[in-house]
Amino acid sequence: MPLLEVTNLKQHFTTKKGFLSEKTIIKAVDGVSISIEEGKTLGIVGESGCGKSSLGRSVLQLVEPTEGSVKFKGEEVIGMNAAQMKELRKEMQIVFQDPYASLNPRNTVRQILEAPLIIHNVGSRAERKEIVESLMDKIGLRKEQLRNYPHEFSGGQRQRIGIARALTLNPKLIIADEPVSALDVSVQSQVLNLMLDLQQEMDLSYMFISHDLSVVQHISDRVAVMYLGKVVEIADVEQLYNHPMHPYTQALLSALPIPDPTKKRDRIILQGDLPSPANPPSGCPFHTRCPIATKECAEIVPNLEEKSTNHLAACIHV
Amino acid sequence: MLLEVNDVSLSLRRDGKYSKILDHVSFQVNKGETVGIVGESGCGKSMTALSLMRLLPDKAKLEGSVELQGEKITNYSKRKLEKVRGNQMSMIFQNPLTSLNPLQTVGTQIEESLILHTNMSKKERRVRVLKLLNDVGLPRVEELIDEYPHQLSGGMRQRIMIAIAMACEPQLLICDEPTTALDVTVQAQILELMNEIKEQTQMGIIMITHDMGVVAEVCDRVIVMYAGKVVEEAPVVELFQNPKHPYTRGLLNSIPKLGQRKQKLGSIPGTVPVPENMPVGCRFADRCSHVMDICKSTVPQVTEIKENHQTACWLYDEEGGNKDATTGSNQSQTTLHY
Numbered sequence: 001m002p003l004l005e006v007t008n009l010k011q012h013f014t015t016k017k018g019f020l021s022e023k024t025i026i027k028a029v030d031g032v033s034i035s036i037e038e039g040k041t042l043g044i045v046g047e048s049g050c051g052k053s054s055l056g057r058s059v060l061q062l063v064e065p066t067e068g069s070v071k072f073k074g075e076e077v078i079g080m081n082a083a084q085m086k087e088l089r090k091e092m093q094i095v096f097q098d099p100y101a102s103l104n105p106r107n108t109v110r111q112i113l114e115a116p117l118i119i120h121n122v123g124s125r126a127e128r129k130e131i132v133e134s135l136m137d138k139i140g141l142r143k144e145q146l147r148n149y150p151h152e153f154s155g156g157q158r159q160r161i162g163i164a165r166a167l168t169l170n171p172k173l174i175i176a177d178e179p180v181s182a183l184d185v186s187v188q189s190q191v192l193n194l195m196l197d198l199q200q201e202m203d204l205s206y207m208f209i210s211h212d213l214s215v216v217q218h219i220s221d222r223v224a225v226m227y228l229g230k231v232v233e234i235a236d237v238e239q240l241y242n243h244p245m246h247p248y249t250q251a252l253l254s255a256l257p258i259p260d261p262t263k264k265r266d267r268i269i270l271q272g273d274l275p276s277p278a279n280p281p282s283g284c285p286f287h288t289r290c291p292i293a294t295k296e297c298a299e300i301v302p303n304l305e306e307k308s309t310n311h312l313a314a315c316i317h318v
Numbered sequence: 319m320l321l322e323v324n325d326v327s328l329s330l331r332r333d334g335k336y337s338k339i340l341d342h343v344s345f346q347v348n349k350g351e352t353v354g355i356v357g358e359s360g361c362g363k364s365m366t367a368l369s370l371m372r373l374l375p376d377k378a379k380l381e382g383s384v385e386l387q388g389e390k391i392t393n394y395s396k397r398k399l400e401k402v403r404g405n406q407m408s409m410i411f412q413n414p415l416t417s418l419n420p421l422q423t424v425g426t427q428i429e430e431s432l433i434l435h436t437n438m439s440k441k442e443r444r445v446r447v448l449k450l451l452n453d454v455g456l457p458r459v460e461e462l463i464d465e466y467p468h469q470l471s472g473g474m475r476q477r478i479m480i481a482i483a484m485a486c487e488p489q490l491l492i493c494d495e496p497t498t499a500l501d502v503t504v505q506a507q508i509l510e511l512m513n514e515i516k517e518q519t520q521m522g523i524i525m526i527t528h529d530m531g532v533v534a535e536v537c538d539r540v541i542v543m544y545a546g547k548v549v550e551e552a553p554v555v556e557l558f559q560n561p562k563h564p565y566t567r568g569l570l571n572s573i574p575k576l577g578q579r580k581q582k583l584g585s586i587p588g589t590v591p592v593p594e595n596m597p598v599g600c601r602f603a604d605r606c607s608h609v610m611d612i613c614k615s616t617v618p619q620v621t622e623i624k625e626n627h628q629t630a631c632w633l634y635d636e637e638g639g640n641k642d643a644t645t646g647s648n649q650s651q652t653t654l655h656y
Contacts, residue, residue, distance in 0.1 A: 047501035154589045184358040184528060189572035189583035196580055211501065214531075218574035218583070241576060255506035257531030259573050261554040269510055270503045273471040 001074050002035035003205050004059070004173055009033070009068035011051070011058040015278070026278045028054035030229035031068070033304070036173065041199070041206040043220030043237070045213055045252070047274050051229040052209045056175045059207070060092055061085060072173070090120055093166035097178035099158035103150040109136075109161055110146040116168045135164045138201075139194060156187035160194060167198065175207045180215060192219060213256045217241055225249045228277055228285040231304055235311040245313040248286050284315070292317055319388075320522040321347040321370075321407075321490055326382035328369050330593075336379060337593035339365050341546045343382075347490065350520040354537035354554070356527060356569070360590040362546040363526045367492045370524075371409055372399055387489065404431040407490035408483040413499050414475035418467040424451075424478055425463035431485045450481040455511055473504035477511070484515065492524045497532065509536055530573050534558060539626075542566045545591055545601040548620075552627040562629040564606045600632065608633060 011029035016022075028051045036042045044052045058065040061077060070077040072088060080088065096102040103112055113132045117123060123131065133143045139160040150158055159179060166174050176195070180188040196219065198204060210216050216223055217237060224234040225248065233246040244250045251268040258265070270289045275281055281288045287297035296316060304314040328340040340362050347353050355363045368374055370384055372391075384392045391402055408431075411417040419427060428447045432438055438446065444463075451459040454477040467475055476496065483491055493512070497505040513536060516523055525537055533540055533554065540557045542550040542565065550563040561567045571584025588605040597603055603613040610632060618632045 047503060156589075185530070186358060186568060186572045186586040187589075189574070189585040190587075192574065193583055193585065196582075213502065214574045214576060217576055218579060237579065251503060255502045256576075257505075257509070257529065257535045259530040259534045259558065259570070259575065261534040261537075261558050263534075267506060267510070269506055273473050273504060274501070 003038045003073060004034075004036040004207070005069075005071040005074075006032060006034045006059060007069045007071075009055070009058060009070065010066045011054050011063065012066045024278045027229045027280065028277060029058060029065075032226075032229075032231050034224055034231065034234065036205050036207060037221075038172070038205055039199070039203045040221040041208055041219055043216035043223040044207065044209045044226060045211065045216050045223060046226035047211060047252075049228075049274050049277055050226040051277070052211075052226050053177050054229075055226070056094065056177050056207060056209050060094055060175055062094075086120070090169040091172045093169070093171040093174050095159075095162050095166050095174060095176040095179045098182055099155055099162050100150075100182075102162055103158060103165075105150055108147050108149055109141075109153075112150075112161065113146075113165055113168055116165065120169060122169065131168065135167060138167070138198065139164045154187070155183050156190055159183060159187075159191050163191070163194065163198070167202070170202070171204070173205045173207065175209070177209045178211070179208075181210065181212065188215070195219065213252065225252065228275065228280050230285060230314065231312075232286065232315070233311075233313045234304070239311050243311075245307055245311065245318045246286075246315050247290050247292050247317075249313075251291070319346055320349045320351075320386070321524075322383075322385040323370070324383045324385070326366075326369055326380070326384060328365060328374070328381075329379040330375060331377045332594070335594075338596070339546055339593055340369065343543075343546075343548055345541050345548065345551065347522040347524060349489070349522055350516065351539065352516065352523040352525055352537045354525045354527060354533040354540040355543060356530065356533055356540060357543040358528065358569075358590055360545075360592075361543045363528075363543055364494050365546075366543070367409065367494050367524065367526055370492060371403060371407065373409075401435070404483075404488075405435040405486045406488055407492065408486070408488045409492040409494065410476075410479050410483050410496045412495035414472065414479045415467065417479065418475060420467055423464050423466055424470075428478070428482050428485055431482065435486050446485070447481075450485060451478075453484070453515075454478075454481045455507070456481075472500055473507060476500060476504075476508055480508075480511065480515070484519075487519060488521060490522045490524070492526075494526045495528070496525075498527070498529070505532075512536065530570065542569070545596065546593065547601060547630065549602065549631070550629040552623075556627050560627075562623055562627070562634060563602075563631050564608050564633070565602050566629075568605075600630075 009029055009032045013026045013028055014023045015026060032055055034042060046052045057063050059070055065078060110132060113135055114128055117128045136143045136146060180191050208219055220237050223237050223240045224231045227248050233249045244253055251270045254268045268291060272289055275288060283298040283300055284302050287293040300316055302314040302316045304312050307313050307318055323343060323345050326340060326343045329336040329338050343366055355366060357363050369380055383390055386406060425447050428450060429443050432443045432446060447463060448459050451462060456462055456474060456477055497508050527533060537554050539553050541548055544565050550566045561570055568584060568586040574583060586605050591597060591601060599615045600613040600618050603609050612632050618630045618635055620628050620630045621634045622628050623634060
């Protein structure tokens with residue numbers, strides 16, 4: 001049984017532009033099904049506006065999903081009452097993108113790391129102290145630094161504190177929403193190394209959301225590619241990167257600049273930008289930019305189907 | 319030689335004290351050449367660009383010389399410099415939304431430099447603006463010319479920025495992280511467009527970026543900056559295959575590469591020092607895994623490794639004892655031995 005099983009999850013938002021104007025429905029997540037095995041990492045990639053962050057948030061019930069099912073350890077999460085949800089939050093945590101905005105500037109690191117323990121009534125004061133200090137050790141900071149405030153740390157250190165906070169309650173699953181995007185590459189690698197070490201040590205599962213294909217490739221076991229609220233392809237990482245099937249995945253991979261000046265490749269350059277999720281194209285959402293689109297693509301909504309073992313794609317032409 | 323930058327130093331006033339942001343930066347750009355400037359944030363990449371354009375805050379102290387096509391523009395008065403900016407050299411910024419005026423139409427903004435630098439009539443200008451919009455690959459130009467920036471997508475806005483920069487056909491284009499705010503498929507479009515423009519116009523490009531992938535794709539030569547100094551300079555292939563400075567190696571080793579899953583990435587401990595608190599000797603000494611005694615006391619001079627490849631590091635200096643430096647670049651930093 002997978003640790004997390006998401007079936008046909010939908011997250012729709014309604015917006016109203018003016019006072020008299022009609023409501024528009026934005027389908028941020030539109031029927032996504034994914035699962036994460038224990039101790040594994042599922043990478044979610046896509047361009048901005050594809051719904052990858054919304055997916056993370058609705059899995060955690062930070063926003064209430066419109067429809068679908070989220071099962072954690074086989075138990076349905078949607079519809080749980082507040083007390084049940086609080087228990088569950090111990091096991092599912094999140095790391096945010098911006099380490100500057102997600103740590104309270106008025107609290108010391110000790111207060112930040114201790115907060116989850118106090119909220120969930122874990123341990124005595126002495127035990128909490130011990131937990132917090134061992135966490136600092138895990139993320140490679142000194143325990144004397146516990147009395148410092150977030151602004152006294154660098155971006156990479158701050159992100160490590162964000163990770164430590166997510167780890168305080170010994171969770172099983174961490175949803176990491178662009179955890180290294182705000183960091184310089186030299187610091188980004190420190191955080192990625194740390195996340196890989198912690199995964200081994202604590203048998204963590206990650207849902208790793210990022211727009212950076214090389215980072216996702218580095219850390220993931222399985223990868224889902226999202227486009228306009230839908231998963232268009234999902235496969236094990238090597239399979240996906242070596243044999244992408246969906247034309248969007250192919251274009252995305254070919255657009256990735258490779259840090260090797262001797263390699264020249266043929267590029268698939270997509271036309272135009274991502275259409276607005278408020279007004280998605282008919283049929284296959286990708287057909288407006290797809291290099292192999294035909295007339296049927298504008299009419300038929302392709303299903304995510306298994307095209308080869310464990311490799312699913314949503315395209316009528318593959 | 320299109321651009322020659324010689325010993326440019328820049329000091330900015332902060333809290334009543336001057337601190338040195340750039341320290342004796344020198345490099346050249348040839349016609350038709352793309353030179354990349356790389357480094358972590360806070361290394362002085364953007365300040366280098368702004369110093370060339372002299373778009374600096376008040377009370378900034380700029381020393382050294384910048385020559386554009388043999389003309390020493392560092393001596394120019396403000397008024398004379400305005401004739402150069404946007405005309406002979408122009409600049410593209412990272413975030414197209416904040417660098418475009420939200421209250422003016424696209425057409426007005428592109429036209430501005432034509433009004434300043436040419437004697438074109440209103441009609442001629444409109445024709446030229448339409449052609450520019452076409453050249454940067456924008457659709458339905460006749461309507462677009464009267465639209466506002468907020469009506470456009472991020473990729474389209476960056477194309478507008480390029481059109482503005484290209485309006486007077488500059489010889490030098492300075493790009494400060496032009497694709498960092500864009501999605502990868504749009505980034506590919508913009509990089510392709512810039513390569514096309516370069517081939518057509520033979521202008522020189524300075525490409526500031528932190529993305530080694532972008533460097534590998536578009537640059538001919540690369541300058542690595544650290545804490546306001548140039549630490550290494552080499553042609554792009556040479557830099558990737560045979561990086562010398564421990565900082566360059568650290569940067570290259572920390573990129574996740576396709577096909578190397580879940581392996582330990584190299585990383586550089588610590589952070590870039592702040593200008594108020596610069597180390598005395600080599601500025602990278604605190605973070606360097608090969609640090610020697612001399613590094614902490616004396617600033618390393620630029621040493622020529624081979625033709626066109628220079629670095630400022632004691633490991634390669636005669637006086638510092640030229641150790642065997644033939645280590646491959648693919649090993650992680652912790653296992654490098656000299």
